[in-house]
Amino acid sequence: MSRPTVLVIGLGAVGSAAALHLARAGATVVGFDRWRPPHRLGSTHGESRITRATAWEGARYVPLVARAQQLWADFAQATQRQYFSATGGLFVGLPDEYHVQGSRESAQAAQLPCELIPAREIARRWPWLRVPDGMVGFWDPGAGVLAPERIVDDQLQMAAQLGATLHFDTVVHGIETTSSGVRVGTSHGEHRADAIVVCAGGWMSQLIGWTGPDLQVERVTQHWFAETAARVDAPVLLLSDGHGHATAVFPAQAKRIKVAGHGSGRVGPLDALERDVRADDIAGAESLLRGYLPQHAGAYLESSSCFYTKTASGHFVIDRMPGAAQVVFASACNGYGFKFSAAVGEAVAAMALGDEPPVDISSWRLP
Ligand SMILES: Cc1cc2nc3c(=O)[nH]c(=O)nc-3n(C[C@H](O)[C@H](O)[C@H](O)COP(=O)(O)OP(=O)(O)OC[C@H]3O[C@@H](n4cnc5c(N)ncnc54)[C@H](O)[C@@H]3O)c2cc1C
Numbered sequence: 001m002s003r004p005t006v007l008v009i010g011l012g013a014v015g016s017a018a019a020l021h022l023a024r025a026g027a028t029v030v031g032f033d034r035w036r037p038p039h040r041l042g043s044t045h046g047e048s049r050i051t052r053a054t055a056w057e058g059a060r061y062v063p064l065v066a067r068a069q070q071l072w073a074d075f076a077q078a079t080q081r082q083y084f085s086a087t088g089g090l091f092v093g094l095p096d097e098y099h100v101q102g103s104r105e106s107a108q109a110a111q112l113p114c115e116l117i118p119a120r121e122i123a124r125r126w127p128w129l130r131v132p133d134g135m136v137g138f139w140d141p142g143a144g145v146l147a148p149e150r151i152v153d154d155q156l157q158m159a160a161q162l163g164a165t166l167h168f169d170t171v172v173h174g175i176e177t178t179s180s181g182v183r184v185g186t187s188h189g190e191h192r193a194d195a196i197v198v199c200a201g202g203w204m205s206q207l208i209g210w211t212g213p214d215l216q217v218e219r220v221t222q223h224w225f226a227e228t229a230a231r232v233d234a235p236v237l238l239l240s241d242g243h244g245h246a247t248a249v250f251p252a253q254a255k256r257i258k259v260a261g262h263g264s265g266r267v268g269p270l271d272a273l274e275r276d277v278r279a280d281d282i283a284g285a286e287s288l289l290r291g292y293l294p295q296h297a298g299a300y301l302e303s304s305s306c307f308y309t310k311t312a313s314g315h316f317v318i319d320r321m322p323g324a325a326q327v328v329f330a331s332a333c334n335g336y337g338f339k340f341s342a343a344v345g346e347a348v349a350a351m352a353l354g355d356e357p358p359v360d361i362s363s364w365r366l367p
Pocket residue numbers: 009010011012013014015032033034035037041042043044045046048049050051170171172173199200201202203204220221222248260306307308332333334335336337338339340341
């Protein structure tokens with residue numbers, strides 16, 4: 001049998017994983033990205049991403065994140081590089097906030113080890129953390145920190161070593177289905193293939209010929225502060241502002257603490273996205289950090305803006321494009337997608353080849 005040719009549009013978190021799995025499966029892979037990932041213009045930059053064993057997004061996400069962790073552990077064995085730091089995760093908030101309650105529910109459903117820790121006990125175990133009265137901490141021992149740029153870079157390099165052709169600085173304009181497969185027009189010419197995987201993040205619904213869901217983007221910012229004194233065994237933190245919003249605070253890397261709020265509420269079309277970081281973005285991050293870590297938060301260093309790709313439901317959509325079975329796509333962001341991306345890339349690669357994904361992704365299909 002001849003090898004199927006599969007195109008991959010977008011080579012970020014999901015696309016680099018899809019290209020790698022397709023190349024491993026023996027397909028002829030041709031990938032495109034409008035820039036050279038890892039870059040700072042999509043959703044996958046900023047040195048670190050949280051991963052967890054539990055999933056406040058819902059119990060159905062637990063097997064997907066477990067699969068992604070396994071894939072990256074295997075990949076780390078193959079490349080002899082480190083992608084994951086096992087720090088554990090402490091998610092602080094009111095007992096009914098999404099990141100506390102949702103994590104608890106998923107842990108109970110999946111029978112995962114976890115712990116609900118009262119504020120007084122948090123003060124004993126992590127004396128550098130000042131937790132407001134009434135809040136609790138959900139402890140996820142399987143949580144930790146992933147290195148997004150290193151993962152994307154290495155997945156692309158491995159895909160190329162396995163024979164994938166990767167076209168960087170190449171914009172795909174649109175997708176056209178044909179009787180024998182697909183045709184795409186790019187800034188550097190036309191390509192034909194048997195199937196296509198679309199992982200173009202926030203740009204996806206701008207593609208000509210797109211009949212998948214309408215996607216919007218949410219502007220978010222991430223900030224770095226100096227760490228004035230080292231915190232021993234610091235877990236990755238999700239810290240509530242007391243009004244239903246959690247902010248991620250990472251263990252310091254090179255004496256720099258990263259702070260990234262989950263969402264901003266500023267959702268709209270990609271064309272209207274404001275890329276600049278504003279003074280109030282920095283002030284919000286700084287105030288939260290100084291409140292929770294008063295002895296360790298030092299000078300403000302720098303910021304960068306980023307965006308989430310949002311689906312209407314707030315959940316992933318992973319499916320074939322309506323009316324075009326040879327077009328598989330994944331919109332797997334909503335601000336929490338990186339930790340799943342190895343498994344989502346593997347799933348869409350399997351779908352493009354007509355195989356069953358190793359993890360059941362049927363609950364993320366289009367309604
Ligand atoms: C600040 C911030 C913090 C986050 N924190 C976490 C976290 O802690 N944990 C977590 O799990 N997730 C987190 N997320 C979410 C996670 O990072 C994203 O879900 C994930 O990285 C998205 O990957 P993607 O492949 O869908 O998109 P991207 O990585 O953006 O990839 C899309 C690619 O498509 C390319 N492209 C677009 N259009 C075209 C075209 N027409 N032709 C060719 N190429 C095209 C783009 O150049 C881009 O490289 C965070 C996101 C942000 C922004």
